[in-house]
Amino acid sequence: MNNAMSIIFASDNESKLNELTLHRTTASLPFGGRYRCIDFALSNLVNSSVTTIGIITRNNYSSLMDHIRMGRDWDLNRKNSGIAVFPPYASNTSTNVFKGKIEALYGILDYIENSDDEYVIITNSNIIASIDFDDVYEAHVASGADVTMLTYTAKPTTSKRVLVEKTASGRINGMKITQTADDNAVEIGLFCYLFKRTQLIKLISDSYERGKIDLEKDILQANLDKLKIYAYKVKGHAALVDDIKSYYRESMAILDTDIRNSLFYSAGKVFTKVKDSVPTRYCEGASVVNSLIADGCKINGKVENSILFRGVIVEEGAVIRNSIVMEGGRIMQGSKLNYAITDKDVRVTQDKSLSGSDNYPVVVVKNKIV
């Protein structure tokens, strides 16, 4: 879809990711062994020929800047188009950064106005899915929609969710914004939308001037009768990562072959920052089953049902089960992890034991020595 630009929100709902986003945006949260969450959005866009991409940041965005740099790893270091990272917008009259998506978009209205693309894709950066925007565009045109809202089927959680009701033709005629968990899976918005650019500019300007904040509530839900909003259900696996529980669950989901194939092999490749790590070395004491292992690791212990990011060292006699060890982690001799998430460059010293549970994995913050 070479007639669209995109705006990605680097931070949203991040408060619930707690320790994992102490030093970073949701966008730069490590995911899946070698990626950052935003890699999925960026790769989906690039694979669909969308190459003008603005990223709106809010706070702690240095890790994101370091990850994205000039966008070369996504082939986005273009002469025309390419990546633009926007530091948090604060208006002349306020000392705080933007309060919601409407204000944030208003802050970069110039950028959106200067484009000559016909459409704008607005998306969060915490969506783990393989999305073909060419297909979204076809559906958008076929339905005659003003706005297409991407959806998936899942159980509502205690994070903000937009539950949709729609007519037989797919037009959304009911929206419920909730933070109540429910065991029944329903159709939920993915916080990813296709707008006509000129219409988006008008909606943002009008809403901002009337002091509106929330894109979902004040622009979409409030205008269900005036705007033709159609749902597009994402094909294959899709997930939102916005709390520790969902982070853990969705990470472990990739151990499933079908989900892995859906994410990495169904549409296009998922690109990320190149680090030139060596292949992973398995030593004599290695015993690794049902795990995902990135390059640059050195394994001499036991690893089961786990995800190791790049450059993790598992020493002799160490046992890692049901855990996620981020880049540069070192699990020393005889130590044991079970249901643990260790952030970047964590060292677990000899014979220590960390154990959480399926619902509450224990999290060790970046650079800590246990």
Add this chain to the structure above:
Amino acid sequence: MYTNKKECVAMLLAGGQGTRLYSLTRDLAKPAVSFGGKYRIIDFPLSNCINSNIDTIGVLTQYKPFDLNQYIGNGQPWDLDRLNGGVFVLPPYMKGETSDWYKGTANAIYQNIEFVDKFSPEYVLVLSGDHIYKMDYSQMLAYHKEKKADCTIAVINVSIEEASRFGIMNTNDDNSVYEFEEKPKKPKSTNASMGIYIFNWSKLRKYLIDDENDKNSSNDFGKNIIPNMLKDGQKLFAYNFSGYWKDVGTISSLWEANMDVLSEDSGINLDDSAWKIYARNTAEPPHCAGKDAVIKNSLITEGCVIKGKVINSVISTGVEICEGAVVEDCNIMPGAKICKGASVKYAIVGNEAVVGENAKVGDTQEGMVDGQWQITVVGPRAKVAAGAVVPVKAMVD
């Protein structure tokens, strides 16, 4: 001050066909052959150059250049996409009335004199794309300057038995070369030429032109340029190199070099943050070890799915090893698939080859010594039928 001038330009000879690698070089030049899981042979000289602060490299290609050209691209993976300098692929080209293939190593540089002149270098570093090694060329250049040499040749100490397989530099006490012998029957020394030369460009330029005018010359550095310079009393020095260095021009040496990467004390440590070897990245997900996987003493690269047993092997990007398959002492190249129940031992399996279910490729070897390994080869994109037996040292195309 900004200037086009470069102190030293590297010329990398990458045109060799590599006939002794048989089907592995059927569709691509030897420097483009996969190595060590995620690398190609040419990554070593290219990475050595950038790590040695040499940022202007001409790559001389001739035989089956497409893979190599595509792989090098604009040189970005090696940080060689430069405003001034960078990496240049130099195939033979038309020159007025005449045009020639590269007739020999010296002729290849001769035909690109204009290219080198554009950077007005003092020195030219001549490299080949056939070796696995990590070397700081800037130290060799410093040595060349210190000795005020006209030509410096990197040499490595080999055993006296091996010496008759190499070009041998016989030197005086100050390391100046008084004689060069190509594959001597009775070697006088064990200083083997590594095929790495630094020349003063003005001098080399003259010798290349003279050599071209000599109709009897075979236009080769080892056979013509070096002997001619010696004959004329030019100052040639040997530069002793003592690290890991291996010619990977044969099936068994290529296999051995891959096994050396597995061994932590072979000297070719790839996991060296001070001397990274760069490669073009393929954007594959992390590799997956399945529920019944057994992996010991091996290197596994991103994009692999390992469900069987892997022992003492180098497994490259995107390889699939299915349930019940056994891979021992092998180098499996990118994208190959080893199907259920197959057994592959002491073998090189080429890019995207498929070893069918329950097939048996190669076998274990006992009592062999280096250089005599009986390695079985499944060529790139070859298919070994289900249940087939490929005997030791056989080659499947």
